[in-house]
Amino acid sequence: MARHVLLCLLCLLTCIPGGMLLTNEELARVTEYIKKEMTDGHLNFQHAYAVKFTLGECRRLSPEVIKQALSQEDIESLRDTVYKFGVYNGPRMVAASYSDSQVSQPTLHAEYRLLHGEGNVSPIQNLMNKAPEAGCVVFFSLYSPCLSRCVNIENDFNIIKELSVFDNVNEAQRAFVFRNIYSDDKKRPDNEIVDGWRSLNERMTLFNCKNGNCDRCFIRPVGGKESLVVRKCLHP
Template sequence: MKFQVWKFPVLCLLFCYWSSTSTVTGFTTDQLKRITDYVKETYGIKKQYAYVITFDKTECEQLTDQNIKDALKNDKANDVRNKVLSHTSEIYEGSRMVMASYKELGNNQREHSEHRLLYPAPDSTVSPVENLLNKAPTECAIFFTLNSPCQAYCTKPNGPYEIVSKLDQFSKINNRAFVYDQVYNDKICFAKCMESVDKKMPVYRCDKTCFECFTNGKFNLVCLNSSYQTYQIESSQTEKNNF
């Protein structure tokens, strides 16, 4: 009889544990590596570009090479390249992906690729990202940019061209990641700027491998330079604002 008294609570605890471990908790670095490698190999864009890809619940549970390929089956390589690499640098808007390069505006001015995806075009009230997210239920999404966002404009707080606040477009998606490959500008305030992005979407660097850039308030300096070690932003005495 004593066994029967405590058996039910134990079984309940075990059930709750099994249930909690089966839920989707976020991208793994292996999954992000597979996604970014697939796009790099399939679409072959060499200049600075950015993209957003959405996945449904079933795809997000595993994100194998095959279901990444299946998710992007309608986003044909030639269609994407013809838009992004056209002389007018058009934005590709597909069923599961949007992609853009930078756009030359003249007088040494460029509209950055991240900005083009997150802001509405002059003739629209909805950004390409919003339009993509409205097309179908999204369980997980990745925002990738080849070079990290610039500190002079993209991550500058309250700047006219900042993108950080616009990442709120992903706020209803629990499983999301902001990924970059190379560091655009090696300034001392890089970590602080990327911290503002991480507060909106977890930041990763995917080059030869993928690294999570922030863990428990600490910035992993492999996301800036692989020769450094992890340090605590709050206690750094050398962090300065160089805007």
């Protein structure tokens, strides 16, 4: 009986329509691999990337699987392009920094540049259109999407609506990950941060991943009307 109750409680905390989420351990492996092997020491300022894996790879996101899936990425090009405020487009991932203020006014945030782009097809839409088909997707931002623009649905530069680009991927197999809280938002009350993040979490499950550990930022009980915030994400 005790075991049955425990399983039910775990399901209330972690189960969502469509199956189990990408696990905290899998997300940690993906983000740590990209940090150590591709970006660390080169992209220590705000940047974002989206990376996709096939359904078969998603079933076992081991370090070996991640390495093989990303073996065709041009790491030097990724570093150089993003460092120079460009947008990197690779076989399995896209990446960008914020735009150079001398080129674009206002400065465009990294997440927006990947989701919106400058042409008819955004970098992420182009990535999703290419083979192989995405079985799971990780969208990473070094800093959490800002409350004033990125998650503000009243702002023309918000990213919430653009996240529909991932709608063809199972809800359980897409995650939005950040490492640090955006500096300007640290000054805001917790309830403002929660309200802003919740609008994003409703489209793509939000995680905080730092130092090899990942925490899901909201818990949505089965049948519950509103997601509950995990306070650890507010103070990583």
